[in-house]
Amino acid sequence: MKSNEEKEQRKKRLNENKHIITVGVILGLLLGAMLGYFVWFMVSERQETMARTENNRYDSAGTRVIRGDIITSDRVAIAYTQPGSTADEDVRVYPFHELFAPISGYTAMGRTGLEGAYHRTMMTTSLNFMEVFRNDLLNQRSMGDRVVMTIDSDLQYYCYTLLGEYNGSITVVDAETGRILAMVSKPTFDPNLVKEQWSELVSEDNKSGNLLNRSTQGLYSPGSTFKIVTAIEYMRENPETYRDFSYTCNGSITIGDHTVHCEGAHGTVNMESAMAYSCNGAFVTMGMTLDRGKYGELIKELGFGSKLIDELPSSKSTSTINRGTDDFEMMQTVFGQGQTMESPLQNVMITAMIANKGVMMKPFIVDHLEDANGIVTERTEPRELKQILTAEQVDYLNQLLTATVNYGTSPQAQSPYCQVAGKSGTAQYSSSLERTHAWFTAYAPAEDTTIAITIMLEQGGHGSPNAAPLASAIVNYLYERD
Ligand SMILES: [Zn+2]
Known part of the structure; x- marks a missing residue:
């Protein structure tokens, strides 16, 4: 046993x-x-x-990696790759055609937008070694990393529809962080068809600039939205007395050989009613007392002359104001005409700064990068650029901009859900008074801000009747869907 x-x-x-x-x-x-x-x-x-050179290396990475996706914050893929049997047969698909084109860019004729800025990310895989090893053994390509945007797909679609037949842009930003929630630009293009339509898109006869992201690359005269900048400098230079400012408007103001007109006579105004009624005479009066060197410095401090966003192609807003600026240019600039050229992104950043208690945030459109299993490899942290305003200045500006919406030029921006603060702009872009771009820049709710919105309508006529209702519609949409 x-x-x-x-x-x-x-x-x-x-x-x-x-x-x-x-x-x-x-x-x-x-x-x-x-x-x-x-x-x-x-x-x-x-x-x-x-x-090979660095870039060629990532181009040839397609033999081992399938280009990763670009997705929205609510996880809708706006660009993905339909793999062919070899990398050469891969097709890049943009399922929403024009909707996200100014952001995604394209890969067909060179690379632009996020496709350009995040080319390496999407052609590299951060999947773990074993997974890549197994794929290689099975002769399968691994999925490249994903770019996850801050853009909200529903809001983007809503804004796109809202812009309708206008050329121009709508930019919506989370004021506290600088996250870009929607960025629409028209006219645009279908990134699926860039190769086929290339000669037409870049033809000299095509003056519509379809490939331009108007929010970041479009430069326009700011019109009366620039009165916000003049008001900030006036408050800075007259900290004890700005609340006592008074001006009697009879419909026009003449300095030297130059006359600036108002739309009608506004009578006696203080800073609040001057902003509310958008009185050019009052702002010229304030503006002509300013230190031109300091005013020029403030304009720079707000972002003019700087690249504002890292992830997308952009144009720097421009201003010529300095110590030596002559009276005529100063007179024009302080109420938003003259040679100043501003991008809608720059405009929304100033608005968001007021909304964010005077702190300017760096705008960003990529929330994070992740591998094909959704494991985050890199995250964008909100970044404070600068404290521009004191608490007292924020309160007073808020008073001016809510007055504009409540009893001033822009009741069209009101919302039944909350207090909206904002400023319209009607910017002449040729010597004819009739030819104007329409602006409206706003934040809401004014008492506890979450979002800033800038509407820019090319050849859109007047800011208040045409652009302000769009800001109101966006505020209402955000309330109604939550
Ligand atoms: Zn006036």
């Missing part, structure tokens, strides 16, 4: 040992294969690096 038992036990142990040996051999082989693969990977990678 006993020897039988021993025999059984020995047999069992022998079997176990066999198992261990088998597992050991398999592990050894696997390790060997992995090491071999690793060495081969390093060598081939090294050779590739040595043989």
